[in-house]
Amino acid sequence: MIYLEVKPEEFKSTCLKLHKELHSPVMMLFVDDERIEQGGYFIYCAFLSFKEQQWSWVKTRLPADNPVFDSIAKEIYSANLFEREIKEMFGLEPLGNPDNRRLRLHDEVWPEGHFPLRKDFSGANAGGRVGEYSAGQVFGEGIFEVPVGPVHAGIIGPGHFCFSVAGEPIIKLSTRFGFTHRGIEKLLENKLPDEGVALAERVSGDSSLAQAQAFCRAIENISKLIVPERALYLRAIFLELERMYNHISSIGGMAIDVGFSFPAALCSIIKEALQALNDRLVGSRFLKGAVAIGGCRDIKEGDKKLIIDSLAIIMADFSEVRKMLLTSVSFMDRVDTTGRLSLENAENLGVLGMAGRASGLAVDLRDNIYPYSAAGFKMMVRNEGDVLARLIIRLDEFEESGRLIQELLDKLPKGETMSQPGKYSQGSGLGAVEGARGPVLYWARLNNEGRIVRCKIVDPSFRNWTGLSLAVLENIVPDFPVCNKSFDLSYAGNDL
Known part of the structure; x- marks a missing residue:
């Protein structure tokens, strides 16, 4: 296990270097709130050398009064979901990441400004503005949408799938999860x-x-x-x-x-x-x-x-x-x-x-x-x-x-x-x-x-749902169930 503690301005370049050298996706990227003990947040990013089974970690401290860090998601897409999760759960801003959509705390019911994995979180009952969910739509002649879920005809977890279809082939699949979020980490x-x-x-x-x-x-x-x-x-x-x-x-x-x-x-x-x-x-x-x-x-x-x-x-x-x-x-x-x-x-x-x-x-x-x-x-x-x-x-x-x-x-x-x-x-x-x-x-x-x-x-479902979204493209909607079952991912494991 190798730990590299770097300055915030060196965090991105160190991660990019390890990603290239180890040929590893981002295995973990998360925040630990240590404002009480050390006056700031610590952000960790993990990579794995698969051949040697050697883990390498990049760690940096972010000051409590300026909790921002340089996004690595544009260069390493496997970091994107983790960065969205960090912003949603801690309120830390990944600078340069254009994807700010929530993952589990749905806009319609969870007010802004409440970050449940902060140590001083006391509940989201104090009010605040709630938003509206917006799935990216595809527009064009002959394109229509097929919504499926979140409740399904079977003993499976809830998840919402919205297919954009041109004729029969699927040209986009938007997914939405979080319906079984229980706050396990909290x-x-x-x-x-x-x-x-x-x-x-x-x-x-x-x-x-x-x-x-x-x-x-x-x-x-x-x-x-x-x-x-x-x-x-x-x-x-x-x-x-x-x-x-x-x-x-x-x-x-x-x-x-x-x-x-x-x-x-x-x-x-x-x-x-x-x-x-x-x-x-x-x-x-x-x-x-x-x-x-x-x-x-x-x-x-x-x-x-x-x-x-x-x-x-x-x-x-x-x-x-x-x-x-x-x-x-x-x-x-x-x-x-x-x-x-x-x-x-x-x-x-x-x-x-x-x-x-x-x-x-x-x-x-x-x-x-x-x-x-x-x-x-x-x-x-x-x-x-x-x-x-x-x-x-x-x-x-x-x-x-x-x-x-x-x-x-x-x-x-x-x-x-x-x-x-x-x-x-x-x-x-x-x-x-x-x-x-x-x-x-x-x-x-x-x-x-x-x-x-x-x-x-x-x-593993946290990272693999995006694979399903790409795998179904150019297939027909009737083939989605068998595509989905071939991945057979966990709603609860994704939602935590």
Whole structure:
């Protein structure tokens, strides 16, 4: 971990240099309000050398009476959403960024001048001017708009999509989220780390394990807590089980969105088998309570046979799903070349995770990390960037996860699964986990009482929704559902 503390006027040039040298998007960009302790705001920007798994941070202090900084979004577009978030939540001005739209605090209901992540925020009840939401419109002969949402016909989160269409092809997609904003980062303030685990599990319900594990890793890094080797293996096993049930759910969703109901039904059976296995292992279908700061829940010796026997049945059913999908001419016609996201656009937007790998970005936080290195982890990458590529990545990763679980079980060491943290240390640290959708990132700072002062969360959906907006262009509206499901992003994870 490399930290570079620079003067405010050097912040932009240092970020641009690291971006160019490391060939990394902006992984995190956030503010920590330290006006009480140090008389100003601190802004952090993180980059990652994917080959060496080396994190580099740029940090600068902004005075309380002049909270402005030079925008880097024009040169590094992956910084844009972060800069909008900083202005919305802290009121700091990114000079030179023309995009000042809010992300989560909707103009119609949230008054101006109230910044909830400032330490002196006491509520938005004091009044203030509210505005009106304006989505960028496309004008021209024969162009019309198709609004969808925010409430959808299914058990999914709320999000508003507005399609500008010329004839049949989509020429612009405007998205609006924030409907499930709960103020998670604010809720974490002043909490003890052990209390924070339960909140992290609720950031995005279908990624409870990845969220909790990333949070735990951040706290463990602050306190230099050594996690037992057996716990590292079990954490990886649980993480792969979570990846498997998410991937099979997405694969079934793609099938149902083109009317292919039989493989979709079989996917539901497989997902149920995986979640029932989770419940038998840790008492939660969503793996809540499986990890804790310092380790994780243990499994009994008989559970190893349960997992292996369950996976044998699951993989047999899965092979049928794969065969049905890839040999159906009508299904392949709907997914091949549909919803393409180019490598260049993926890099510029900072799209990562499964969606990035389908466009040729060979980035996976599991690569060369123990215990995955001991299990012979193989990264799945494609270059086509379309719905079919994202489907095949999910199919291949499902099989790889099954193989990894069996390999990790074979090598599972004996011993304890928990290290007792004792008193938490003062300081800051990062936790990073490759979840089912991509990198789940938590940066936390603890005070001298061991309480959380600031916790920044980046769910992979936050950066990947923009990839969907580009991928659907020049496709037809009826293909949007399968494009959307091929990304299968989290509304709650985006909205926090």
